Amino acid sequence: MKALNLKNGTLTLSNDHLVSQLSYGEVLLQVHLAGICGTDLALLNGYASFNGVPGHEFVAEVFETGAGVDGGLKGKRVVAEINQWCGECDQCAQKHYRHCLNRLVIGIRGHQGCFAEQIVVKANTLHIIPDSIDDRQTVFIEPLAAAFRIVEQLRLHDYRDVMLVGAGRLGQLIARVMVLQKKQLTVVVRHARQRQLLQGLRLDCIDELAVEAKMVDVAIDATGQQSGLMLALQALRPQGICVMKSSYPAPAEIDLTKLVIDEIELIGSRCGPFSMAIEALKNGLIETESLIDATFLINDFQVAFALAQQKGSMKVLIKPY
Numbered sequence: 001m002k003a004l005n006l007k008n009g010t011l012t013l014s015n016d017h018l019v020s021q022l023s024y025g026e027v028l029l030q031v032h033l034a035g036i037c038g039t040d041l042a043l044l045n046g047y048a049s050f051n052g053v054p055g056h057e058f059v060a061e062v063f064e065t066g067a068g069v070d071g072g073l074k075g076k077r078v079v080a081e082i083n084q085w086c087g088e089c090d091q092c093a094q095k096h097y098r099h100c101l102n103r104l105v106i107g108i109r110g111h112q113g114c115f116a117e118q119i120v121v122k123a124n125t126l127h128i129i130p131d132s133i134d135d136r137q138t139v140f141i142e143p144l145a146a147a148f149r150i151v152e153q154l155r156l157h158d159y160r161d162v163m164l165v166g167a168g169r170l171g172q173l174i175a176r177v178m179v180l181q182k183k184q185l186t187v188v189v190r191h192a193r194q195r196q197l198l199q200g201l202r203l204d205c206i207d208e209l210a211v212e213a214k215m216v217d218v219a220i221d222a223t224g225q226q227s228g229l230m231l232a233l234q235a236l237r238p239q240g241i242c243v244m245k246s247s248y249p250a251p252a253e254i255d256l257t258k259l260v261i262d263e264i265e266l267i268g269s270r271c272g273p274f275s276m277a278i279e280a281l282k283n284g285l286i287e288t289e290s291l292i293d294a295t296f297l298i299n300d301f302q303v304a305f306a307l308a309q310q311k312g313s314m315k316v317l318i319k320p321y
């Protein structure tokens with residue numbers, strides 16, 4: 001079976017990859033389509049020190065069900081939660097599954113990923129996808145869920161306006177999700193293409209030089225860089241909320257006293273609710289097609305990853321067979 005294999009930062013195609021035997025509660029999935037994420041590119045540079053099959057954004061079909069799994073799942077089109085939880089720890093007992101203390105993360109931590117013909121996952125992490133959402137939309141569910149996490153986290157907060165810093169792969173999805181919240185939204189863009197992809201949405205695009213102090217109640221950093229976080233903090237009014245949607249390559253240097261004086265709230269934000277992402281796609285509320293740059297067969301993974309690494313590139317898809 002074909003799969004991409006990452007070993008010490010080098011990605012190769014393996015033709016004889018073996019999936020593990022199904023354990024209790026697991027299913028074997030046949031992958032239809034997978035998306036390359038910024039995290040996958042970071043893995044190539046040593047992020048999370050992961051070795052194995054990378055990839056966590058995908059759509060698949062249930063091929064085989066293990067013991068303790070409803071056989072009726074066979075043939076269903078599904079996605080699996082990126083966090084594979086244990087179901088037994090303190091966090092799982094509180095239903096905080098995405099923060100399971102023993103979680104494995106598909107294609108990132110202790111779990112084989114989806115750049116393969118087949119993948120084994122836990123059946124209780126599956127979501128069945130309605131026919132009205134096609135495969136090319138379904139690969140966006142995982143990152144879209146991460147964008148909806150912000151909505152979940154801001155639910156109890158009172159705010160008038162939002163600034164999103166960064167309109168790359170994840171930023172584009174966050175912009176589409178935040179538009180639905182019907183608050184005044186400003187997006188700080190870097191390239192003409194980022195601006196063009198946001199055209200037609202109810203938001204304002206500005207250049208980073210146009211960011212002033214104390215402009216908004218909520219600022220979201222999705223740049224992946226410390227400079228983006230600084231810009232977001234600068235744009236906040238007193239008592240503002242900063243949502244950090246980046247994993248920063250190095251510890252950041254921040255003036256904490258200023259945050260104390262202005263009573264700024266910092267919110268870390270990672271994975272999100274798949275159900276909200278599926279619902280939004282089903283209701284036609286989020287457009288994703290324009291974000292797809294190209295689709296490659298797994299054999300052409302080198303071209304695919306080279307394209308994904310290019311500045312300004314959005315989503316590159318991989319078909320495993």
Ligand SMILES: [Zn+2]
Binds near residue numbers: 142
């Ligand atoms: Zn991702």
Ligand SMILES: [Zn+2]
Binds near residue numbers: 091100101103
């Ligand atoms: Zn757990």
